[in-house]
Amino acid sequence: MKSAILPEPLKRGDLLRVIAPSGALREFAALQQSVEIWRSRGYLVEISHDLDQRWGYLANKxxxxxxxxASAWQDPDCRGILCSRGGFGSTRILENWHWPNTTPKWLIGFSDITALLWSLYNAGISGVHGPVLTTLADEPEWSIxxxxxxxxxxxxxPLKGCGWGGGVARGILLPGNLTVATHLLSTPILPNFDDVILAIEDVTEAPYRIDRMLTQWRLSGLFTKVKGIALGGFTKCEAPANxxxxxxxxxxxxRLADLGIPIVSNLPFGHDHPNAALPVGVVVTLDADQGTVSRFMDKYPK
Known part of the structure; x- marks a missing residue:
């Protein structure tokens, strides 16, 4: 089992850069409010000059x-990268992409940013599955x-949810959005799932679409590798009326209860708040009897 490298902790005065790797930015006021949260904590936040551009539904070409x-990752003065929003588009920029061999730095986001986080994990570096800059200001204080x-x-x-029973599992935490993750199947971006605690969430997907995606995962055989599943919010996932x-x-x-592995649901991460920050690629303990995810460690204890 291989855990990822955590970047060095941030401190007041560190420089962070804001990028738009996915969908076109629309929530400018929300972004500015979230930037001010970071700045109020003593961080220097640099916003890309072309953040307000768009190319169709994408933030830019x-x-x-x-x-x-690439510029933010290779900037020696930059200690962290704050993603403005999700949407769609991060997978497009990962074609023929290789993470430059520089000092690891923090990458923070969720939803469509799942692709970047999982790609970074493949390079051996931990990112943060957590609020983007268009959602951070709406998070409860404990989540911030x-x-x-x-x-x-x-x-x-620890995070508390609803345990389905089945005991305790320890493994590498791999959080992400179910839809984005499903579209990474059979691509080079998909990580090795041996000994993984898979943490998934989604939004605005009808039940039959969730069924279709989970059935694809079952048929792929990946669920036979994971040691446990942590389910976050599946919000606005109602069936069409009538x-x-x-x-x-x-x-x-x-689709999940018969897998024979520990599962915890209703954990507070995902869309529509709260979206508790989760480190990618660290060792965690999932207790399906107590309904908890805990012991977020960068490596197995000796």
Missing amino acids: DEIRRHQL QRLFDLVEGRPLA IPSFTVEEVLGD
Whole structure:
């Protein structure tokens, strides 16, 4: 089992750069509020000059978004990268992409940023599955503090959900958005799933679509490798009106409960808040009897 390298903890005065690697930015006021949260903590936040550009539904052309990411990653003065929003587009800039061999730095985001986080994990570096700059300001105070605890090197409190029974599993935490992760299947971006605790969430996907994706995972054989599953929010995942359907909760139970591995649901991460920050590629303990995810460690204890 291989855990990822955590970047050095951030401290006041560190420079962070804001990039738009995915969808076109629309929530400018929300972004500015979140930038001010970082600045109020003593960080220097540099916003890309072309952050307000768009190319269709994307924040900019692929080569420009790729350059934003590469420039921030290779900047020796930059200690962290704050993603402005999700949407769609990060997978496009990962074609023929290799992470430059520089000092590891923090990469923070979720939703479509899943692709970047998993690609970075493949390079052996941990990122943060957590609020983007268009959502951070709406997070509860405990969630905001958790994000800063993570990047500043303080211990993380356990997360509490609903245990499905099945005992305790320890493995490498791999959090992400189910839809984005499903579209990474059979690509070079998909990590090795041996000994993984898979943490997934989603939003605005009808139950039949969740069913279809989880069935694809079952058929791929990947669920036979993971040691446990942590389920976050599956918000606004209702069936269309007047159409016969299972609920999303019924779909999750039907497609996952027979896997014979520990599962915890209703954990506070994902879309629509709260979105508790999770480190990618660290060792965690998932207790499906107590309904907790805890002991966020950068490596196995001796």
